[in-house]
Amino acid sequence: MAPATERRCAVIGAGIAGLAVAVRLAHAGWRVTVFERGPMVGGKMGEMRLNGHRFDMGPTVLTVPHHIDALFTLCGEDPRAHWNYRQLDPGFHYRFEDGTVVRTWADPDALADEFAARTGTSRERMLTFLARSREKLEITGRVFLERSLHVPRNYFDRPTLSGLLRLGRIEPLTSMARSNSALLHAPKAVAILNQFASYNGANPYQAPATLNLISYYELALGSYHAEGGMYSVARALEALARRQGVEFRFGTLVERILVRDGRACGVQADGTAERFDAVVSNADVLRTWRMLLKDQRAPRTSLRQPRSGSVVLFHWGMGRSFPELGVHNMFMSQDARREYDSIFRDRTVHDDPSVYVHISSKMNPQDAPAGHENWFVMVSAPNNSGQDWDGLVERTRERVLAKLSRMLGTELAPAIACARVTDPRGIEALTDSPQGAIYGNSVDGRFASLLRHPNFTRRIDNLFFCGGSVHPGASIPLCLYSARITADLVRERYRA
Ligand SMILES: Cc1cc2nc3c(=O)[nH]c(=O)nc-3n(C[C@H](O)[C@H](O)[C@H](O)COP(=O)(O)OP(=O)(O)OC[C@H]3O[C@@H](n4cnc5c(N)ncnc54)[C@H](O)[C@@H]3O)c2cc1C
Known part of the structure; x- marks a missing residue:
């Protein structure tokens, strides 16, 4: 050797x-x-540049940045000499068609107050949601996330055994949607918390409530923005x-x-x-x-x-700025249940999709020419199984433009200075991920x-x-x- x-x-x-x-x-x-x-x-x-605009091609939501820092400290280097980040507060802006805007705050009490005031759930229920999500992360972290599941000796230390004994607490047999609805009693709060399933290309009506731990990363541990x-x-x-x-x-x-x-x-x-x-x-x-x-x-x-879901991604260089928007904006569907059915059962893009708009130029002005913004507009989609993507993308573009124009009260199409679109076929070609699934196999x-x-x-x-x-x-x-x-x-x- x-x-x-x-x-x-x-x-x-x-x-x-x-x-x-x-x-x-x-x-x-x-x-x-x-x-x-x-x-x-x-x-x-990935990253892409278009007519003076810089765009990220994939991840935009950064959580637990100290995991990245750990690689630099492992090598005896100061991470801050090589990359930097800032916490976003508010993190996300969730917008509903009736004009309600729910923002997420770094402080758990402020977050619970916001959900109580704007969605009709109670402060206590929201804090219980956070506590249960933290417990899920603690149990799965030790047993599952931080080590190989497939090495038998990993099961025989005290924290793992204690985690295994508490496995029922991670709710593996209840769907996310059912668990959230039973706890929060408020459709808007449930819709917001369910959509964290899409962070794994999953369907909250199928995926186990264990996946509520995903929201804990962002809602409790914080949402960050990578400088540059x-x-x-x-x-x-x-x-x-x-x-x-x-x-x-x-x-x-x-x-x-x-x-x-x-x-x-x-x-x-x-x-x-x-x-x-x-x-x-x-x-x-x-x-x-x-x-x-x-x-x-x-x-x-x-x-x-089965493979996980995918996305249709529009990159739009906008020729004006939108002060009412934040770095992360989610324009919610009016019928989330039907949206998930469209994606996972009918294998198409919903007519009224939830639309995620990320604008990094709010934090990095150099990402767009003066007076412009770089919009990363993403809609959940099924993975590629031979759909008519050209037709679907065009239809989705029209629906997204109509929805955002309606919700923002301004015609968006004339503001688009340059555009590029990526559908599941493009994701497959760029990253060699079969069917353009962005999260590997389905969870x-x-x-x-x-x-x-x-x-x-x-x-x-x-x-x-x-x-x-x-x-x-x-x-x-x-x-x-x-x-x-x-x-x-x-x-x-x-x-x-
Ligand atoms: C649109 C989108 C949005 C996302 N948003 C988020 C987010 O906000 N937050 C988040 O945390 N995650 C997000 N993700 C998920 C995250 O990006 C991925 O989970 C992660 O980047 C996958 O990294 P990976 O190490 O598996 O490698 P990949 O990124 O899959 O890279 C694999 C590499 O292997 C190369 N390769 C493949 N085959 C060969 C070969 N035969 N020879 C040589 N090279 C080869 C490919 O070219 C590719 O560069 C998003 C993903 C996408 C696509």
């Missing part, structure tokens, strides 16, 4: 988890090479990785993971085979097995799960989160997986957990 300083690891993909695993392994002494088929780091966390936009995180992590000695090969498609005698021994990229001691795939796990491990027997359960089933692919495979030694399509799941915080779990597994594999 090669000594640690000579051990080489290939990371396939420069998504957020690929970058984080590269930093962790390089810091532990490995020689790491990241292969990225695209021209830059970030994967789904979300892509500044990807850029800062690339620079950190380079300082740790990581080599990047862009525009380099890995075609095959080389396996000999049941052991991953390298990769073939651009027709050339190269030896590595370990291989970490940050590519979608379905693609990894189907394209890169074609001649290997793939595991069944985790690959047969709608009661135990679907437990069926995610592990961070390793018993079928092939030295092969590991990280990122949003594997354990513990999608989103920046979970991808960072995934990278930490995977880096630990790689190091443990070679320990002693």
Whole structure:
């Protein structure tokens, strides 16, 4: 076995988890090479420029930024020298058709007061919601999010056993919608809290109430804005990785993971085979097995799960500013239940969708020319199963424009100075995520989160997986957990 300083690891993909695993392994002494088929780091966390406007392509909501800082401190660096963020207060502005605006506040008492005043729930019910969500996060964090579910010894320490004994408290058998409705007794509050399921491409009428922990990240731990936009995180992590000695090969498609005698021994990229001691795939796990491990027997359960939902994304450079809007704005559907039915049952985009509008130029004026704003307008959509996307996108664009114009009391179309649209086909093409699913497999089933692919495979030694399509799941915080779990597994594999 090669000594640690000579051990080489290939990371396939420069998504957020690929970058984080590269930093962790390089810091532990490995020689790491990241292969990225695209021209830059970030994967789904991409960036685009259009007529003087800068746009993020993927994540816009930043939570638990100290998880990103942890990578810099691990390497003995001051994170503030390399990237920065600010807490948003208010965080989100939820707008309803009857003119109600509900804002989320960093202080839990102010948040509970706001929900009580504007949605008709009570302050106590809202505080109970937060307390229950915190409990869900505490229980799942130890048992599930922060470690591999698939290593038996992880179940035998005291905090995990105590978490397992309290598993009923995470409400795995009740849907989010049912739990929220039973507690809050206020349709507007329920609609706001249910829509956190969409952060995982899930349906709150199917997904377990366990997913209420997602809202805890944002509502209680805070919503943050990355200075320079979300892509500044990807850029800062690339620079950190380079300082740790990581080599990047862009525009380099890995075609095959080389396996000999049941052991991953390298990769073939651009027709050339190269030896590595370990291989970490940050590519979608379905693609990894189907394209890169074609001649290997793939595991069944985790690959047969349905895929998560997707989005239609409009990037609009607006030729004027809208002082009434914040950084994060959600224009709520009048019938959320029907919206979820449209997406998950009818596999189409709802006629009256909930519309998320993110405007980073409110915080980073340099993201748009003077007097302009950069609107990131996102609508939930089913994943791609051959729908007529050209027709659907045009219809959605018209409906979204009509809805926002109505709710803002001004005609929006004339204000759009430049525009680009991305539908699930485009997301698939950009990030190689099958069907344009943005969160890997669906987490709608009661135990679907437990069926995610592990961070390793018993079928092939030295092969590991990280990122949003594997354990513990999608989103920046979970991808960072995934990278930490995977880096630990790689190091443990070679320990002693
Ligand atoms: C529109 C949108 C909005 C989102 N909003 C949020 C949000 O607000 N907050 C949040 O926390 N999360 C959000 N997410 C989810 C979050 O972006 C993802 O969970 C996360 O970025 C996934 O990262 P990853 O590490 O799994 O890698 P990915 O981003 O999936 O990157 C994988 C990389 O692997 C590369 N690759 C694949 N195959 C190969 C190959 N054979 N050879 C070489 N390279 C290969 C791809 O090109 C890609 O760069 C959003 C996602 C999208 C798309």
